[in-house]
Amino acid sequence: AQTVTQSQPEMSVQEAETVTLSCTYDTSESDYYLFWYKQPPSRQMILVIRQEAYKQQNATENRFSVNFQKAAKSFSLKISDSQLGDAAMYFCGMGTYKYIFGTGTRLKVLA
Amino acid sequence: EAGVAQSPRYKIIEKRQSVAFWCNPISGHATLYWYQQILGQGPKLLIQFQNNGVVDDSQLPKDRFSAERLKGVDSTLKIQPAKLEDSAVYLCASSFGGAGNTIYFGEGSWLTVV
Numbered sequence: 001a002q003t004v005t006q007s008q009p010e011m012s013v014q015e016a017e018t019v020t021l022s023c024t025y026d027t028s029e030s031d032y033y034l035f036w037y038k039q040p041p042s043r044q045m046i047l048v049i050r051q052e053a054y055k056q057q058n059a060t061e062n063r064f065s066v067n068f069q070k071a072a073k074s075f076s077l078k079i080s081d082s083q084l085g086d087a088a089m090y091f092c093g094m095g096t097y098k099y100i101f102g103t104g105t106r107l108k109v110l111a
Numbered sequence: 112e113a114g115v116a117q118s119p120r121y122k123i124i125e126k127r128q129s130v131a132f133w134c135n136p137i138s139g140h141a142t143l144y145w146y147q148q149i150l151g152q153g154p155k156l157l158i159q160f161q162n163n164g165v166v167d168d169s170q171l172p173k174d175r176f177s178a179e180r181l182k183g184v185d186s187t188l189k190i191q192p193a194k195l196e197d198s199a200v201y202l203c204a205s206s207f208g209g210a211g212n213t214i215y216f217g218e219g220s221w222l223t224v225v
Contacts (some may be wrong), residue, residue, distance in 0.1 A: 035213075045202070047214075095214075097166065097210060098156060098166060099144060099204075099206075099214055103152055103153040
């Protein structure tokens with residue numbers, strides 16, 4: 001079975017501070033991809049960052065970076081210099097032959 | 112580039128009635144996904160198409176849900192008869208290929224069953 005687990009239902013961060021969202025996954029596939037998607041209140045999900053499992057180097061995208069620990073099957077998202085516009089639901093996802101998501105973490109950004 | 116189009120955006124029906132949702136993926140995208148997102152939960156994959164073939168439909172309640180993707184382009188998801196627990200947002204998404212490709216989501220179709 002393939003699973004994606006997000007154990008933090010909600011997180012808060014002060015504006016300009018750094019926050020880390022956790023994600024663990026499980027798969028028996030050797031070839032897979034990991035993603036973080038953001039879902040603002042308008043509900044359209046958009047890609048934040050992606051990581052190929054065969055790459056050891058952690059992906060970065062401006063203020064967003066991941067900590068990919070393949071042996072531990074962990075894939076956390078770090079948001080630096082948090083902004084009010086970062087407030088949203090964040091979903092961790094995994095793509096093998098199909099594409100599944102975790103239950104999400106609601107991020108609140110405090111001014 | 113046009114995004115993933117979905118309609119209708121909102122639908123309210125009574126239980127035991129039927130409803131259909133339509134999705135038009137981004138042009139050239141071979142893979143199309145239907146997800147169910149119940150309020151406060153993550154998206155649950157209902158069915159995944161590669162062109163007009165089904166890749167995965169293991170979580171599709173086949174006694175009441177059906178989906179088709181004729182000609183490998185747009186797709187329709189039908190629920191008949193609807194139950195109260197079907198109240199959710201139905202998200203359509205598409206990608207150029209399979210697992211490693213970024214998937215792009217539509218705005219969703221919000222269903223309320225009363």
